[in-house]
Amino acid sequence: MPDLALLNQRFGIPDVLAFVSGPGGLPVAEIENGLATASVCLLGGHVLGFQPHGQLPVLWMSQRSDFELGQPIRGGIPVCWPWFGAHPTDPDKPSHGFARRCLWDVRETTVTDDGATCLRLALPVDDTTQALWPQPFSLDLTITVGKALTVSLKMRNEGAIPVTHTCALHSYFAVSGIEQVAIRGLDGATFIDTVGPQPSKRGKQDGAVTFAEETDRVYLDTASECFIDDPGLGRTIRVAKRGSRSTVVWNPWIAKSVRMEDFGDDEYPGMLCVETTNAADDAVTLAPGGEHELTTILSVQPIG
Numbered sequence: 060m061p062d063l064a065l066l067n068q069r070f071g072i073p074d075v076l077a078f079v080s081g082p083g084g085l086p087v088a089e090i091e092n093g094l095a096t097a098s099v100c101l102l103g104g105h106v107l108g109f110q111p112h113g114q115l116p117v118l119w120m121s122q123r124s125d126f127e128l129g130q131p132i133r134g135g136i137p138v139c140w141p142w143f144g145a146h147p148t149d150p151d152k153p154s155h156g157f158a159r160r161c162l163w164d165v166r167e168t169t170v171t172d173d174g175a176t177c178l179r180l181a182l183p184v185d186d187t188t189q190a191l192w193p194q195p196f197s198l199d200l201t202i203t204v205g206k207a208l209t210v211s212l213k214m215r216n217e218g219a220i221p222v223t224h225t226c227a228l229h230s231y232f233a234v235s236g237i238e239q240v241a242i243r244g245l246d247g248a249t250f251i252d253t254v255g256p257q258p259s260k261r262g263k264q265d266g267a268v269t270f271a272e273e274t275d276r277v278y279l280d281t282a283s284e285c286f287i288d289d290p291g292l293g294r295t296i297r298v299a300k301r302g303s304r305s306t307v308v309w310n311p312w313i314a315k316s317v318r319m320e321d322f323g324d325d326e327y328p329g330m331l332c333v334e335t336t337n338a339a340d341d342a343v344t345l346a347p348g349g350e351h352e353l354t355t356i357l358s359v360q361p362i363g
Contacts (some may be wrong), residue, residue, distance in 0.1 A: 060128075061162070062102065070168045075176055078165075081107075083126030087167075090204045093174050097204040102128065102179045103159035106136040109208040114359050115292060117208070117332040119233040123323050131159045133321040134330075136210060136355075138200060139227035141192050143307075143338040155229070157191050160184055163200065165254040175205030194222045197357050207358035214352075216345040217300040223344040227307065227336035228355045229296070235291025237310055237328045242268040244285035244298075245306065250340055270331070273312035277339050279305050285333050288362055295363075298333050299356040304341035307334035 063086060066078040074091075081087030086101040096109040110116045120134030131137060139155035146152035153160060163180040170176055175336070182198040195217035203209040215220050234240045245264045252260050253275045264278065267288075284299040285306060300306075309332040311319065316327045335355035337343050343351050 060084070061165075066165060070165050072168055072170060072176065076178070080345040081126070082124075085126055085128075088178055090176050090178070092170075092176050092204065094205045095208070097176075097179060097202070097208065099180075099202055100126075100132065100135075101163050101165070101180070102126075103132060103161065104138050104182070104202075104209070105132050105159065106202060106210060107132070108135065109204065109357065111206055111359055114294070116233055117296060117357060117359060119231040119323050121326055123321050123326075125321050128158050128162070131155070133319075136230045136231070137227075137229040138212060139225075139229050139245040139336075140198065140212065140214070140226040141196075141226065143225040143227045148246065152191060155227070157188060158198065161188065166199070171203070171205070173205065175203050178202045178204075194218050194220075196222070207356050209354065209356045211352055213350060215350045216346070216347055219347050221346050221349075223224055223342050224271045225336070225338045225342045226353055227334045227338065229307075229332060229334045229336075229352060230355060230357065231330055231332050232287055232296055233287050234287065234329060234331055237270045237331060239289070239291050240270070240331065241288045241335060242285055242308060242331075243288065244276050244283045245281060245308075248278040248281045248283075248306075249355075250278045252276050268308055269320055270310055270312075273315055274308060274310050276308050277336070278308065279340050281306055287331070287333060290362060293362055295360050297356075297360060298335070299358075300335040301354040301356075302352045303335045303337055303355075305336045305338050307332065307336050307338065309334070315346055321332055 088099045090097045098107040124133035137159045140158040167179040180200045287296040
């Protein structure tokens, strides 16, 4: 576990950013500036919370989440890399890759001209990562906390052959009630529906996305921003993105919530996921020395 005193000495920003012992004793960067507050766990480079001043919390966290080394955190913004979902050929490898299960290194902290706070992390390459992903790589995560939250994941292929990966910034959002919200921005998009007796069946979105049952869809070939309209909270969450060709929408509903050990049985009405991804048909292939950056930008505005 990293030394908090050393982290604060090297990277702390007085009255703005401090490294503390968080849930489960994990190292967490607590950020508070003139625009917003946020917390980022170094396990997984995981954004746990984001709240612009004068607004309610934007992200959702499960009260039953694990906070243990080597285990993923439920809620916030998990980093899924270098594969999204199950590994394409080896079912024994961890779901959604290994980036969300590893401790990340702190590389830099800065304050921007407009008062936002930037935290840059890097995923260390070690025996564990090489056993799961032998291709040479570098992976950086930059989190910028301002009036909006910007999270950017940059991969570089450090090897001598092309490499293909899938990835996601798997954002969980807090909502007033799942049956009252709607997601705009995906009308007309083709999706893969992974729920039901015919998993991986395809369909086309008609109008806004609404919820009345378990939902798990990969919307393909879409770079559009999405808007989560929440009349109960009187707000719209804007989910903009770059470097992403697919969007995943998820809510586990009743039965799946009961099956998940790190998810409360009655928590599903208060959350949904709109994930900035490159998945399924939209995998990314990088030539030697090639780079790819996946970015999500989250902001809040009054509904209407």
